[in-house]
Amino acid sequence: DTEVTQTPKHLVMGMTNKKSLKCEQHMGHRAMYWYKQKAKKPPELMFVYSYEKLSINESVPSRFSPECPNSSLLNLHLHALQPEDSALYLCASSRRLAGGRGRRDTQYFGPGTRLTVL
């Protein structure tokens, strides 16, 4: 199983709503990532978890709150978002964060959640 799943596929929310994005993998990967991608732009890294601990936070606003309850699951909790936060949110996982001599394993991406903030 080389699949990363994300739910929901589409989400529409108001600026006062609280919602969560979910990501799951069963490949035994110990590094998981959240990316944000705007239309016709490359993915931008938001958060990295390694062994269920937050490893990188790319200065993401606190209205985005990541959570890694176990090695297979990664959540992104959303609260008080702005319309400019509308984007495709991609989850990815890799076997580990950095292999020997700093080499990184391949990242496997989920299909993404298309988020629209009204």
Add this chain to the structure above:
Amino acid sequence: SQQGEEDPQALSIQEGENATMNCSYKTSINNLQWYRQNSGRGLVHLILIRSNEREKHSGRLRVTLDTSKKSSSLLITASRAADTASYFCATDAPGAGANSKLTFGKGITLSVRP
């Protein structure tokens, strides 16, 4: 800021032709990876080339890496309509384990006409 810059930004070719996409980067790297993304979907990893490698093949894909010029090229031979997608190069730069990360270029939109 993006590490990789792909060239061209858009490419339109006829089915059966070869497609060549280039990527340039600025700092030293551990490896360089190419990903494909179909419209609005997740990224699919295509190929990884390490900094000590110069060329790598995978099926119809051929990747080259020139670390002296800080550039890479992705060649898709005998293109098919199904190859229509956006292609991103991504660089993995050296860094203290937790601080190393994959940085994506702006992407190339490839259209293969049937």
